[in-house]
Every structure is written in C-alpha cells, then in structure tokens.
Amino acid sequence: MSTFCGEEIGKLGFGLMRLPRNEDKTINTDEVAVMADRFLAAGLKYFDTAYVYEGSEEAAKTALISRHPRESFFITSKLNANAAKDEEDAKNQINVSLERLGTDYIDFYLLHALSENNEKKYEEYGLWEYMKQLKAEGKIRHIGFSFHGTPELLDRLLEEHPEAEFVQLQINYVDWDDPIVQSRRCYETAVKHNRPVVVMEPIKGGTLADPPKPVKEILEQTGSPLSIASWAVRFVASLDNVKIVLSGMSNLAQMDDNLSYMADFKPLDEAEQEVIAKAQEAFRALPQIPCTACRYCTGGCPMQINIPELFRIMNRDMLFGNHEDSKRRYANVTKDGGTAGSCIGCLQCEGECPQHIQITDWLGKIAEAFE
Ligand code: SF4
Ligand code: SF4
Known part of the structure; x- marks a missing residue:
C-alpha cells in the first residue's frame, strides 16, 4: 500500500x-x-x-x-x-x-x-x-x-x-x-x-x-x-x-x-x-487532434458547436480513413445545427482549452472535409 x-x-x-x-x-x-x-x-x-x-x-x-x-x-x-x-x-x-x-x-x-x-x-x-x-x-x-x-x-x-x-x-x-x-x-x-x-x-x-x-x-x-x-x-x-x-x-x-x-x-x-x-x-507518426473531451470549451460557444464530438469524428477519419462512415457520423451529430462551418471565430473556446488546441483552425478543416 x-x-x-x-x-x-x-x-x-x-x-x-x-x-x-x-x-x-x-x-x-x-x-x-x-x-x-x-x-x-x-x-x-x-x-x-x-x-x-x-x-x-x-x-x-x-x-x-x-x-x-x-x-x-x-x-x-x-x-x-x-x-x-x-x-x-x-x-x-x-x-x-x-x-x-x-x-x-x-x-x-x-x-x-x-x-x-x-x-x-x-x-x-x-x-x-x-x-x-x-x-x-x-x-x-x-x-x-x-x-x-x-x-x-x-x-x-x-x-x-x-x-x-x-x-x-x-x-x-x-x-x-x-x-x-x-x-x-x-x-x-x-x-x-x-x-x-x-x-x-x-x-x-x-x-x-x-x-x-x-x-x-x-x-x-x-x-x-x-x-x-x-x-x-x-x-x-x-x-x-x-x-x-x-x-x-x-x-x-x-x-x-x-x-x-x-x-x-x-x-x-x-x-x-x-x-x-x-x-x-x-x-x-500519426496525425491527431489532442482533444480529451473534457468539454471545458463547449459551455460558452454561442453557436452550440459540439467541438469534442466533431474532433472525435475527425480523429477517427484521420486514423481509420473510412470517410463515408465519418460523413454519416458528422451529419448525425450536426443534424440540429452546430456545424463546424457555423463557427463565428469568437475564440471563446480556445481560451478554455487546457490542451491549447487551435480549435477554429481545425473546425475550418472539418467543415472542408464534411460539409
Ligand atoms: S470560436 Fe467558434 S467554436 Fe469557438 S466558441 Fe466561438 S463560435 Fe464556438
Ligand atoms: S476544451 Fe479542448 S480538449 Fe476539452 S473538449 Fe474542448 S477542444 Fe477538447
């Protein structure tokens, strides 16, 4: 002990x-x-x-x-x-x-x-x-x-x-x-x-x-x-x-x-x-967004973007490369709004992120990949 x-x-x-x-x-x-x-x-x-x-x-x-x-x-x-x-x-x-x-x-x-x-x-x-x-x-x-x-x-x-x-x-x-x-x-x-x-x-x-x-x-x-x-x-x-x-x-x-x-x-x-x-x-050797899904960033997002969930989909996509499956998951998570493309760039989330992730840059890449 x-x-x-x-x-x-x-x-x-x-x-x-x-x-x-x-x-x-x-x-x-x-x-x-x-x-x-x-x-x-x-x-x-x-x-x-x-x-x-x-x-x-x-x-x-x-x-x-x-x-x-x-x-x-x-x-x-x-x-x-x-x-x-x-x-x-x-x-x-x-x-x-x-x-x-x-x-x-x-x-x-x-x-x-x-x-x-x-x-x-x-x-x-x-x-x-x-x-x-x-x-x-x-x-x-x-x-x-x-x-x-x-x-x-x-x-x-x-x-x-x-x-x-x-x-x-x-x-x-x-x-x-x-x-x-x-x-x-x-x-x-x-x-x-x-x-x-x-x-x-x-x-x-x-x-x-x-x-x-x-x-x-x-x-x-x-x-x-x-x-x-x-x-x-x-x-x-x-x-x-x-x-x-x-x-x-x-x-x-x-x-x-x-x-x-x-x-x-x-x-x-x-x-x-x-x-x-x-x-x-x-x-x-692998590309990944280092998000731990702590959700400190989400409470104050004016566009109600489910940031960790979108990052999870992007990470999965980068690791496993099953793009159609990722697209389906993305459409499901954003069916009521909160798409990556709706981000207004207020940067509230980046100030809260303990992992110091450049959240808005990644959201741009996610919008490009799935919207
Ligand atoms: S920068 Fe985008 S994702 Fe971050 S809080 Fe503002 S609207 Fe939400
Ligand atoms: S604060 Fe950072 S690590 Fe936590 S959920 Fe948001 S993006 Fe992921």
Whole structure:
C-alpha cells in the first residue's frame, strides 16, 4: 500500500467523472454502488469527484458515502472559480459539495484546472488563503490543485503556495513528450518541488484503450494477457513520484479490468518500458487532434458547436480513413445545427482549452472535409 500525504492509499483512484448512465441519462447509482464495493474490497480507497461534474457528487453520496463507514474511504472534490459568478459564489462551492456528498468533511480538496487562463482569478478571489482556512476549520483535510498549464507556471505556483500538498497532472505515454502538454516537464517540476502527483487522463479520455492499428499491433505482439488500457495506466503508475492514478471508470467491466492489474500493482519492467517507447514512436507518426473531451470549451460557444464530438469524428477519419462512415457520423451529430462551418471565430473556446488546441483552425478543416 503506498502512502500519499501521510494516508495509506492504493495507487488506483476511482474517477467519478464518466459514471454509467441509465437510458434517461441519469447516473446509474446501482451500478456505481457495485463498482464502489468492488473497489473497496480490493483495498483501494480514493474517490475523485468535483463540483462541476454534473450529478457526480450526489451519486457518490448514494453509492458510496451513505453505504460505507466514512473513515473507510477518501473523498476528493474541487473548487472551480470558472464556474462561479463571483468570489462569494466560489467560496460557497464547498458548502454545496458537502451538502451534495452528505458529509461534513472532504479528505482532499483541490483548486480545479489551473492554467495560464484562469490562475489570476484564483488569486483575486483569495482562494488559496481560503483553502488554508477550510483546512483549519476541519472542512477539508488536504489541499491540492489540478493543473493544465505550462511547467513554468507550475514551478511558480508550487514555489508560491507551500500549502499545496500535492498536484494533479495530466500524464499519459502519448503526452509525455508532447510539446504542448509537456507532461514530462510538469512531472519533473513537481518532483523538483517534492510534491506527490495524482495523475488524470492516463488513458487520454479513453483513446489509449483502443489506440490506432500500428500502436495496437505493437502492444498485442507482446502476448501480454493484460488489456491494452493496462499499458497506459501502468506506464504512469510506474513513475516514482506518482502516488495515485485516476481512472474515470464507466462500467463494471472497466472496474474489473483496472483491478486486475492495479489492486496488486507491479511497475513496468525494462522490456515493457521498451514496448511503450515503440508505441510512443508509432503515435508520433500519426496525425491527431489532442482533444480529451473534457468539454471545458463547449459551455460558452454561442453557436452550440459540439467541438469534442466533431474532433472525435475527425480523429477517427484521420486514423481509420473510412470517410463515408465519418460523413454519416458528422451529419448525425450536426443534424440540429452546430456545424463546424457555423463557427463565428469568437475564440471563446480556445481560451478554455487546457490542451491549447487551435480549435477554429481545425473546425475550418472539418467543415472542408464534411460539409
Ligand atoms: S470560436 Fe467558434 S467554436 Fe469557438 S466558441 Fe466561438 S463560435 Fe464556438
Ligand atoms: S477542444 Fe479542448 S476544451 Fe474542448 S473538449 Fe477538447 S480538449 Fe476539452
């Protein structure tokens, strides 16, 4: 069992961002309850939700918190300044989260998704000081922040905020040396500041569970009995300073798969690291839009363009080349409007994108390909 901020916690965290849904789109809390039980039975304890994950905190209350002794697990939530009208509204998010979760404390509380675009707001609202106050009051036990910016900003934030006990970073084997996401440099910055790392998006929004053919072939040729997704999760979990790897599990099968290699975690050996290096090389040879479907860009789009869905179709088209199938998918997604060609170029979306994608350029290419 690894230690994280002085707590005994296994290396896998249950991300509650993409929970299973019923046909009416409500969260299937019965299935979440079974998933939570299996997770706990495997000796794992870390559950990750956030104020802005719709219905997730309430589902955590129903499926986990009201069914298990409070001290038998750790719950995480996040304060999101972008989702607040003003300072007071931001500071009230903890009260809303506690109410939704049905608990009187949160184990790990994070400032959510800091980047060059929003970190000033967190300062202006005095939210770092506020986190210390919440900890002193016993409403939260540990302070952290999740991060989508440059290593330079991370370096400054970790220097200026010793109260941050840990940092949550986006790391996966594809983004490791990506010149935009810079996973490796962010990780090394956290190591330099001696802060443990929680990893989000280890399978890159699900794409590394079903990677393009040349990458899949490299992984399959190893003959490993473990799943394709396991390579991505084990890669990040093998980094010394990574204490928790979050997996946003959406069904029981994904939970069982994760538990099969993470309940009793073994780091990648030298030969397995070489396989990852080959997979990274194969990925670099493929054209892709690095969208993780986080949807930070969509809420403010005046033309209601479903940006991540259009990017998913374009990526699929570039990887698999089945253009007629892509055209059908595109027509279906845009049948009620929100075509790529309707973009007015206001650039709202680009300011929100943690992956720094040139969204409007890509929408132009998508309009050309499918309209
Ligand atoms: S630039 Fe286009 S896609 Fe982005 S928010 Fe504006 S209209 Fe929407
Ligand atoms: S384009 Fe950027 S902000 Fe929008 S869903 Fe993709 S990664 Fe997220």
